[in-house]
Structures are given as structure tokens and as C-alpha cells.
Amino acid sequence: MKQLLIIGTVWPEPTSSAAGGRMMQLIQWFQQDAWKVCFACPAGESELSSLLHESSVRKEIIALNDPSFDAFISELKPDAVLFDRFMMEEQFGWRVAQYCPQALRLLDTEDLHLLRLARQQAVKEGRMLLDSDLKSEVAKREIAAILRCDLSLMISSFEMEVLQSVFHIDEQLLQYLPIHVKGPYSFEPTFEERSGFVTIGNFRHPPNSDAMRYLKSDIWPLIRKVLPDATMHVYGSYPSPALLQLNHPASGFLVHGRANNAFEVMRNARVCLAPLRFGAGIKGKLLEAMLCGTPSVTTRIGAEGMQGDLPWNGHVCDDAADFASAAEHLYTSKVDWTTAQAHGKQLLETLFESDAPSQEFMERVHYLLAHLEEHRLANFMGSMLMHHTLQSTKYMARWIEEKNRTIT
Numbered sequence: 001m002k003q004l005l006i007i008g009t010v011w012p013e014p015t016s017s018a019a020g021g022r023m024m025q026l027i028q029w030f031q032q033d034a035w036k037v038c039f040a041c042p043a044g045e046s047e048l049s050s051l052l053h054e055s056s057v058r059k060e061i062i063a064l065n066d067p068s069f070d071a072f073i074s075e076l077k078p079d080a081v082l083f084d085r086f087m088m089e090e091q092f093g094w095r096v097a098q099y100c101p102q103a104l105r106l107l108d109t110e111d112l113h114l115l116r117l118a119r120q121q122a123v124k125e126g127r128m129l130l131d132s133d134l135k136s137e138v139a140k141r142e143i144a145a146i147l148r149c150d151l152s153l154m155i156s157s158f159e160m161e162v163l164q165s166v167f168h169i170d171e172q173l174l175q176y177l178p179i180h181v182k183g184p185y186s187f188e189p190t191f192e193e194r195s196g197f198v199t200i201g202n203f204r205h206p207p208n209s210d211a212m213r214y215l216k217s218d219i220w221p222l223i224r225k226v227l228p229d230a231t232m233h234v235y236g237s238y239p240s241p242a243l244l245q246l247n248h249p250a251s252g253f254l255v256h257g258r259a260n261n262a263f264e265v266m267r268n269a270r271v272c273l274a275p276l277r278f279g280a281g282i283k284g285k286l287l288e289a290m291l292c293g294t295p296s297v298t299t300r301i302g303a304e305g306m307q308g309d310l311p312w313n314g315h316v317c318d319d320a321a322d323f324a325s326a327a328e329h330l331y332t333s334k335v336d337w338t339t340a341q342a343h344g345k346q347l348l349e350t351l352f353e354s355d356a357p358s359q360e361f362m363e364r365v366h367y368l369l370a371h372l373e374e375h376r377l378a379n380f381m382g383s384m385l386m387h388h389t390l391q392s393t394k395y396m397a398r399w400i401e402e403k404n405r406t407i408t
Helices: 018-032 067-074 085-101 113-124 137-148 157-165 207-227 262-268 285-289 322-334 333-354 356-370 372-378 382-406
Strands: 002-007 035-041 059-061 082-083 104-108 151-154 174-176 197-200 230-233 253-257 270-273 296-298 313-316
Touching: 002 018, 002 067, 002 085, 018 035, 018 104, 018 285, 018 356, 035 085, 035 151, 035 230, 035 262, 067 085, 082 197, 085 104, 085 137, 085 382, 104 356, 113 137, 137 174, 137 382, 151 157, 151 356, 157 174, 174 356, 197 207, 197 262, 197 285, 207 230, 207 270, 207 322, 230 262, 230 270, 262 285, 270 285, 270 322, 285 333, 313 322, 322 333, 356 372
Parallel strands: 002 035, 002 082, 035 059, 082 104, 104 151, 151 174, 197 230, 197 270, 230 253, 270 296, 296 313
Antiparallel strands: none
């Protein structure tokens, strides 16, 4: 059996975030292809962390800037290493290259950090996104990590286009791999049996906390003027004290914290609201809404990479007044609601249900393992960056190691 080492930024929490569910899917795909999987992470586990041992995954706690990792990976001898986000490639990529040079290096971007952070800065400054915003310091780091790896996994087709058109990344270094879902879908309860609006998300993720504030300040008052008895149910892991203080029962704005069963609260709501002003990647809450037959109202950024040329599972609006009006209409019109639900089913079947992307990914992994030297020779920029990284990052890490040893 081949051995996969996953170096995680955090331990997977599939009940808290789409990223956690995505990681568990990646593990499952490798295991179905008869790989042994080891998940290593420098972060502490939480009570929400996935029970990896139930999936027959070996768990290892690793340390940053510590030579113990060198011994660990030399003994493990993985055939492939998957870095969870570019920060883990920065920390451990040079060690993998030095101690397991023949291991296939994979990067799961989750979403393009450079895109999300550029949009966040533009929203913070109250202006439109500029092309120059994308060429940030974070972009230099993330693009360098993509070039140093043999293959980067992209969850969004839009981000594939950004990397190729703006940063001229060779498509041979990229693999489109969306979240996968399985039908058939049950869309009960009915329109009449559902009530309330809902939003859900991990509030450690800045786009979610910003959307919640925007929803409370700009959108919800407009909805309540037309629907005075409506309720807005907000669910999410890790809400800050400031977000919890947005709870206001008198206006129907209810902050519940983490949902024990995200699908249950989603399917019992009539409409999902996701007024995301910045972000990137695939939005888990909107995919869950489709799976539960819950129409949604979101922004262009929310629907990005999830729609193609198909009609949305509800409405897409960027203006607060338009957003509120669309939410009101979707909530009160059974005809519009039923049509939106059918559109969501079409999106699932067309964009997310096919096994083809995961099969293509595993086939590509096997091909790269058999042609790794040829593949790396074609990626001269990546080889050049790895050469310099082995010098700069390596000796910075060694300096930190020595400093830590001196302090202790």
C-alpha cells in the first residue's frame, strides 16, 4: 500500500466547516484507492475535531521549527505529502523536499487566500477591488507555494481562471477538484412546514463574521419592516463575544452559536441568507442549503464558482435593499420558492454529483508518481523557487531551532 502524509493546519472539524468536510473527502478518496493515510498537525485538538481513528487514519502531533519532524518523515517515507493550505507548505515543504525528495508534493489550497484577503481589504476600505490588490505579499507567498508543489487542488473553477490569467500558472500544476455530493435528495419539509431565515458558518472565518454584522445592520431591518414576525436564526462555531451580543430577540435576530446538526436547522428553515461581501472558494452553507432543498439569497461572491451558466438556487444580489427584497419575495412566494429549490437540485446534479473529478484526480496522482522527474523538469520556476527556499527557509528554521534550544 502506498502511504499518504497529510500535514494539516488544524485537525479536521467536518461539523464546523466546509474545509473539515473537504479534508475528510480527500482522505476517503485516497483510502478507496488503497492508500494508508497519516494525518500530522502542529495544532491542538478540539472537542469538535474529527475522530480520525474511526477512519483508520494514523494521527501524529508534529512541532514547528523542530528537527523531530525530519526523523518522523524519514521513517514514514511517504509516497505523497498533502499540505493543507500554503502555510503548511512554507513550514514543512523544504523538510519534505530534503528528507523525502521523491515524495509527490500536493497542495490543497481550500480557497485562494490571496483573493479572499484582497477582497477583505477592499471592503474594509470601502472601495472596489483593484487588480493591484491581488499582487500582495500574501500572493507572493501563496503563488510560490503553488509553484513549489507538483500539483495544487482547486475547489473553485473561478480560482483556476484567476491563477492562469493573472499569475500565468501552468494548468499542468492545477487540478480542479470540487466538493462531491451524492443523491438522491429529500427536500422535505414543505414550504408551509418551514419557517424563519437561517445562516450558518464557522465564525473564525472572517467572511462569515463580516456577513453576520452586515446582515444585522443593513439587511435584517429592511426585511423586518415588511415581515414583522419573521425570525433570523444565526448558527456557527466559535462566535466571538461581540458577535454573541448581536443577539436581539425583540427584532427576531437570534444568535444560537454552534448547531448540533447543521442539516437539521437548514432543512427546517424556509430561506438561507448569506450576504458575503468577501471570500473565496466554495461556500459550504450554500451547498448545504441546496442539499436540504432550502433556497438561498447570496452575493456574487457567495455564488462564485458554484453556479456556472445555470440559474441560482434563489437570488444573487449585492445591494442591501435588493438583497432584502429578494429575501422577502422568496420567503412569501411558494411558486418562486419551489422554482428556486428545483434550480438547486439542478446545480447539485450538474456541478457537484459527478465522480469524474475525483477519479481524474487519483489517476493524475498515479501518473505523476510514475513521471515525477519529467514533470518537475517542466516546472523550472518551481525548481528554482525550491532551490532558494531550501536555503532561505531552511536556515531561518535552523536559526529558530537553535534559538529555542538556547532558551530551554
